[in-house]
Amino acid sequence: MNCNHSNRSTFTALSCGIALGLAGISTAAPLITVPWNGHVGAVSFTFDDALETQVLNLKPLLDAMPDVHVTFFLTAFQDRLKDNAAGFAALANAGHEMGNHTISHWHLTDETDEELEEDVVKFADTIEATMAKYGADVKVVSFATPFCENGDHVKTIIDKRHMLNRDCTYDGARTFWDEEPDWMSMPAKIWSRSGATVNEMLNALDTAAYIGKFDNSIPLEHPITGGSWLIVLQHDVSERMIDNYAINPDDIKTLFERAVKNGLWVAPIGTVGAYQRAHFIFDKALMTKTDDGYKVTWKVPHEYMPKSVPLRVALDTSRVDSKAVIMQDGKVLTPESDGHYIIEFMSKSLTIKTSKEIGLPPKIKRNAKDYTKFTIFDLKGKKLGDANGFKVPESYPKGVYFIRAEAKGLTPLTKKISR
Numbered sequence: 001m002n003c004n005h006s007n008r009s010t011f012t013a014l015s016c017g018i019a020l021g022l023a024g025i026s027t028a029a030p031l032i033t034v035p036w037n038g039h040v041g042a043v044s045f046t047f048d049d050a051l052e053t054q055v056l057n058l059k060p061l062l063d064a065m066p067d068v069h070v071t072f073f074l075t076a077f078q079d080r081l082k083d084n085a086a087g088f089a090a091l092a093n094a095g096h097e098m099g100n101h102t103i104s105h106w107h108l109t110d111e112t113d114e115e116l117e118e119d120v121v122k123f124a125d126t127i128e129a130t131m132a133k134y135g136a137d138v139k140v141v142s143f144a145t146p147f148c149e150n151g152d153h154v155k156t157i158i159d160k161r162h163m164l165n166r167d168c169t170y171d172g173a174r175t176f177w178d179e180e181p182d183w184m185s186m187p188a189k190i191w192s193r194s195g196a197t198v199n200e201m202l203n204a205l206d207t208a209a210y211i212g213k214f215d216n217s218i219p220l221e222h223p224i225t226g227g228s229w230l231i232v233l234q235h236d237v238s239e240r241m242i243d244n245y246a247i248n249p250d251d252i253k254t255l256f257e258r259a260v261k262n263g264l265w266v267a268p269i270g271t272v273g274a275y276q277r278a279h280f281i282f283d284k285a286l287m288t289k290t291d292d293g294y295k296v297t298w299k300v301p302h303e304y305m306p307k308s309v310p311l312r313v314a315l316d317t318s319r320v321d322s323k324a325v326i327m328q329d330g331k332v333l334t335p336e337s338d339g340h341y342i343i344e345f346m347s348k349s350l351t352i353k354t355s356k357e358i359g360l361p362p363k364i365k366r367n368a369k370d371y372t373k374f375t376i377f378d379l380k381g382k383k384l385g386d387a388n389g390f391k392v393p394e395s396y397p398k399g400v401y402f403i404r405a406e407a408k409g410l411t412p413l414t415k416k417i418s419r
């Protein structure tokens, strides 16, 4: 088995653990990250361009909503960082994220390496220094491309100084828990007065929370089978109807309220991104036996992660008794009211104290016979009927079809089948 395979699902992690466990080296830890910090899904509202209206009109709304934390992508274009620094520092101190949106707000794909170094790499330090001057301790970890213009070379420069980058991609784009996204090109849904209506944005927030009917979602796209992470791109917060990218304060308040009501994790892109990115590492972490228990260690995947990345994890009590004690940085962790533990991912290790052996992980395999429902679609995504396995029935005309396989607890699998 190839344990470095690109399939980053939990199944791979567990199976790799078994292989190594049998070899007598180490085995997968009996801990697994709870998706989206215990919420059904997540939403990150991001506000670009360091606009004054974000301080004047948005800050009072945010101050009244303790469950809502957002990201601001700052730029020095037209002296905006300097002019609004005190307001953004106050927002940072209230728990909102400050990210990098370049000095020039120019087309990065046209820039020389020297220009990229200034705009992308050094400006992250400038934002931190400016915020510090106004009393806010900020670590910049997130970037957003101006005009969403990106490319392979630009990505490598962004990656030198940031854990993730937000682009725009396409409307309705979502990020799924067990599929590692391109961290240097995160998708976002863009608000504009001429584009998304408030109702469309509310629907997107319902979809992220898995509220609605999704039986007919197109198999060529990702079928909606649970909650997901939605990233939203905003600019001005004002009633200026002339500005296509502005959103009325009342409307953004309506979106925030729906997100909270839907039980979504409403958190900055850097917070949700670090949590999800950490889980791909932590859920594969191996443990080794010590004198009085086990030690679990892992690596941090990027130099520019937030200073603290608290992970909500569940203990697999089929493998270890619930009386086991989890310790980190010399302290005993007490479980939350729901039985989960909050561990610090940035500490890179933890110990499990138990007098008993920890059992091996259950063997989980994914193959055709694990799926219980097979549905046939045509190439346009129109549902045609049921199938028995990945086989197009004889009664269908010759041609190419898609078959989507589903089962409870498994990620759906879609295959192109010709007959």
Ligand SMILES: [Zn+2]
Pocket (backbone or CB within 6 Å): 048, 049, 101, 105, 145, 146, 147
């Ligand atoms: Zn911009």
